[in-house]
Amino acid sequence: MILPPRIRARNRMLRQRINRAPSPIIAVGLPWLSIILGSMLSTVLVIASAPIMPPLGFLTFLAWRQLRPGLLPIWAGLPLGLVDDLYSGQPFGSAVLLWSVAAIALDVIEERVPWRYFFTEWLVAAAMAATYIVACLAIANLASASTPVLILVPQIIASILVYPLVCRLVALIDQLRLVPIVEVG
Amino acid sequence: MAPPANRRPGYSRRAQYSSFFGYLAGVLGALIGAALLILSIRNPDFFSGAQTAATQAVEPAGAATAGTRKAGRSVLSVIEGYLFAGSRYDKINRELAKARSELAESQAVRAENRRLKKLLGIVESGHEPVAVARLTSSSAASSRRFATIGLGRNDGVRDGMPVRSNLGIVGRILHAGAGSSRILLVTDTQSLVPVRRARDDVAAFAQGRGDGTLQIRLIDLGVNPLKKGDVLVTSGAGGLYRTGIPVAVVTELTADGASARILSDPAATDYVIVEPISRTSGSSAPAVPQASGEQPRADDGAGPAP
Numbered sequence: 001m002i003l004p005p006r007i008r009a010r011n012r013m014l015r016q017r018i019n020r021a022p023s024p025i026i027a028v029g030l031p032w033l034s035i036i037l038g039s040m041l042s043t044v045l046v047i048a049s050a051p052i053m054p055p056l057g058f059l060t061f062l063a064w065r066q067l068r069p070g071l072l073p074i075w076a077g078l079p080l081g082l083v084d085d086l087y088s089g090q091p092f093g094s095a096v097l098l099w100s101v102a103a104i105a106l107d108v109i110e111e112r113v114p115w116r117y118f119f120t121e122w123l124v125a126a127a128m129a130a131t132y133i134v135a136c137l138a139i140a141n142l143a144s145a146s147t148p149v150l151i152l153v154p155q156i157i158a159s160i161l162v163y164p165l166v167c168r169l170v171a172l173i174d175q176l177r178l179v180p181i182v183e184v185g
Numbered sequence: 186m187a188p189p190a191n192r193r194p195g196y197s198r199r200a201q202y203s204s205f206f207g208y209l210a211g212v213l214g215a216l217i218g219a220a221l222l223i224l225s226i227r228n229p230d231f232f233s234g235a236q237t238a239a240t241q242a243v244e245p246a247g248a249a250t251a252g253t254r255k256a257g258r259s260v261l262s263v264i265e266g267y268l269f270a271g272s273r274y275d276k277i278n279r280e281l282a283k284a285r286s287e288l289a290e291s292q293a294v295r296a297e298n299r300r301l302k303k304l305l306g307i308v309e310s311g312h313e314p315v316a317v318a319r320l321t322s323s324s325a326a327s328s329r330r331f332a333t334i335g336l337g338r339n340d341g342v343r344d345g346m347p348v349r350s351n352l353g354i355v356g357r358i359l360h361a362g363a364g365s366s367r368i369l370l371v372t373d374t375q376s377l378v379p380v381r382r383a384r385d386d387v388a389a390f391a392q393g394r395g396d397g398t399l400q401i402r403l404i405d406l407g408v409n410p411l412k413k414g415d416v417l418v419t420s421g422a423g424g425l426y427r428t429g430i431p432v433a434v435v436t437e438l439t440a441d442g443a444s445a446r447i448l449s450d451p452a453a454t455d456y457v458i459v460e461p462i463s464r465t466s467g468s469s470a471p472a473v474p475q476a477s478g479e480q481p482r483a484d485d486g487a488g489p490a491p
Contacts, residue, residue: 040242040243042325043243043322044246045250046254046452047254047320047323047325047332047451047452048323048451048452049447049451049452050372050395050396051326051328051396053325053326055326074208074211075211075213075214077214077215081214085221085232085236086236086239086240087240087322089324089326089329089330090329091225091226091229092221092224092225092235092236093217093219093220093222093223094218096215096222097218098218100211100214101215103211104208136328139222140327140328141328143225143226144226144375145329145374145375145395146374146375147329147374148395151395151396
């Protein structure tokens, strides 16, 4: 029997999935890698003369913790924040502190709000992103800068609007993470 | 699905412990972050080596996006050009006629300047660029304004060197790593550039505001002599920047000065030039006998026409 090419391709793909399991390195490592890439990406996309880029590393971190709570350990803010601090231009240690606090705060919020749907998650993430951006400014100002708060408004709005997109991307990476590619047995 | 009201992970002692230690590690992470923060606030240079080394990892990505950034910008400018072609052509023609006469004038002044300097025996101190590089990344998500270039100490770049583009000043090298350097842009709130008005000597300081504009603070308080459209150039005071590099154009007057738009927007800059440290001030001059040859340059006609 001759099958149409689409069905044949599908069959081939399914055959390739039999007897395979996801690679444990990719399954565990991809979330970390995606967050690190997010941190790097927000520095190279534009040469900005004002803070306009959403903190993509932090948003990806939030999205992973909301989408797959427990996949990243609660102390993940320490190593990931260290990497973010290398690139962000903030005083060193600000992301380590803020990401760790954010992870704990998110856990507490999730405990209080048992029923969730995407809109509430977005609301929580928006509040956290706004707080994070203002806190970053406060820390930078503590370390001898003197930037007014008002210039952050575009960045906060951009972060809130871009968050659903980041969630989509994280969901996509989450599917890729578990693609069975390693042969079992 | 709602999570169970009781978050205890069952009766397994091991699971309870791992959950507890997870939280403990989270709190510990926050404390370590706070400690690092205090350390870096006390001693800002402590981690800059690691930071410039890390930016080298994104160097290829930065170089790749630099090309795309330029392409995207030119597409926009082409569309804009079509929209305003007529009126702009007219305006440019008028400005060109004016600029031609001013150019002739400035050439005469420059020739005279050279002749007078030769007469006085002043040796022109070289402003040969140290390096030319592309801006590869910037702290776009932070309220601080830093950028990086892919050249460092191996290419002769040193801390404190001024960085400019062909349009004007961009910033100065904050930390030169082995193969990449971090630049403090003039729009950062910690950057303070001594400036003067291009056509006379109204002296002021230009401080960044973090949003692409500069706050101009006059040194002599009194009647505000600045006007909209005034061009400000570096005055060379303090010895960090040499004189006569265009900085900004005044857009709005305030009580104690003005706010100005930077001329060389880093977002619209392809290549930047790293210049040697100006030695007009005595403090950083290495050799005393040279000091007589390090007079501040008086390029009367070199500033751009307002």
